[in-house]
Amino acid sequence: MKQQLNSRLNESPAAIKKDIMRAGKTLKLPANALRNIATITAEKVAQKLSQKSHGSTQEQIDLIIAKEIKPFSEDLSFIYKNRGKII
Amino acid sequence: MVFLAGVVHATLQLGIGALLLLYHASLGKHVKKKTQELATNYILGNAFLTALVVAALCFVVDIIFQGPMNPATLTIIAIILAALAVSVWLFYYRWGKSTELWLPKSVARYIDRRAKITDSNTEAFGLGMLACFAEAPFTLILVFIVSNSIISLPQNLQIIMLITYTILSVLPLIIFRLAIRRGETTVSIQKWRLKNKTFLRVISGIGFLVLALFILAFKVLGM
Numbered sequence: 001m002k003q004q005l006n007s008r009l010n011e012s013p014a015a016i017k018k019d020i021m022r023a024g025k026t027l028k029l030p031a032n033a034l035r036n037i038a039t040i041t042a043e044k045v046a047q048k049l050s051q052k053s054h055g056s057t058q059e060q061i062d063l064i065i066a067k068e069i070k071p072f073s074e075d076l077s078f079i080y081k082n083r084g085k086i087i
Numbered sequence: 088m089v090f091l092a093g094v095v096h097a098t099l100q101l102g103i104g105a106l107l108l109l110y111h112a113s114l115g116k117h118v119k120k121k122t123q124e125l126a127t128n129y130i131l132g133n134a135f136l137t138a139l140v141v142a143a144l145c146f147v148v149d150i151i152f153q154g155p156m157n158p159a160t161l162t163i164i165a166i167i168l169a170a171l172a173v174s175v176w177l178f179y180y181r182w183g184k185s186t187e188l189w190l191p192k193s194v195a196r197y198i199d200r201r202a203k204i205t206d207s208n209t210e211a212f213g214l215g216m217l218a219c220f221a222e223a224p225f226t227l228i229l230v231f232i233v234s235n236s237i238i239s240l241p242q243n244l245q246i247i248m249l250i251t252y253t254i255l256s257v258l259p260l261i262i263f264r265l266a267i268r269r270g271e272t273t274v275s276i277q278k279w280r281l282k283n284k285t286f287l288r289v290i291s292g293i294g295f296l297v298l299a300l301f302i303l304a305f306k307v308l309g310m
Binding site: 028078084085 | 100101104105108110114116185186187188190195198199272274277278
C-alpha cells in the first residue's frame, strides 16, 4: 500500500484546527466550545507529530486526533476514527 | 416481483454511504440550505440513472427476447441471484469494525474525494449517478428482473411500476434526508449503520435468495 507521508499539505496546528472546526460544524457543537476543543487538540496533535522522526500517513494523523479529542467529544473522535471507512 | 426487487435494491449500502460522505463534507463548508440542495440533487441523480437503466433494459429485453424472458434465461438469473446472495453475506462488507464495502480502494477513495469537493447541484447530481453506477454489479441483475416484469404488464401499468421501483430503490436516501432534517447527525446515522451492519447484510442476502426462489417457483416451474 502506497503510504503518503505528510499527506496533509500542512501538519501545523492551524491546519489541524481548521479541519477539526469543519468536522465539528457537522455536529452542531457550540462555536466557542468547538474553537477551544480545536485549539487545544490541534496543539497536542502538532506536538506529537513533531516528535516523530518520520512523517505520518493520513490515517495515522486521524487516529492521533481521534485519541486526543476523545476526552472533549466522543462524536468528533468517532468521526476521525472512521475517516475513509464509510464506504 | 418489482416490489421485492425494489426492496432488495434499497438494502444495498453504497448510495447511503456516499450520501453520508456528501452530507458530512458539505455541512462543514456550506450553509444548511445549500447542503439540503446538494443532497436532493444527489438523490435525483441516483433515481434518474436507475430509471434510465430500467427503461433501457426494458427495451433491450423486449428486442432480444421478443417479450418476457424464457425459462432457461430466468433459471440463469435465479442462479446469479443465489450467487449474489452468498456474495452479499461473505463479501459485500469488508471484514473489520467499519462499514467499508467490497469496492476497490481506489474507487472508494475516488467517490470520497468527489463527495468532498462537490460544491454545485450538477456535481451532486453526477455523484448520485456515480454511486448508482458503482453499485451495478449487484443491482444490474435486479434491474433485469424488473425490466422483464415490466414488459409483461399492460402499458398503463409499465410507467407506474418503473416509477415505483425507482422510488423504492432511493427510499433509504429519502429517509436519510428526512432524518437529517429532523435533527439527526451524520455520526448517529453512521453509528446506526455500524450497529446494524450484520442485520443489513443478512436481510440483503435473504432478499436476493427469496427473489431467486420466487423466480424459480413462479416463472420457471410455473407453480
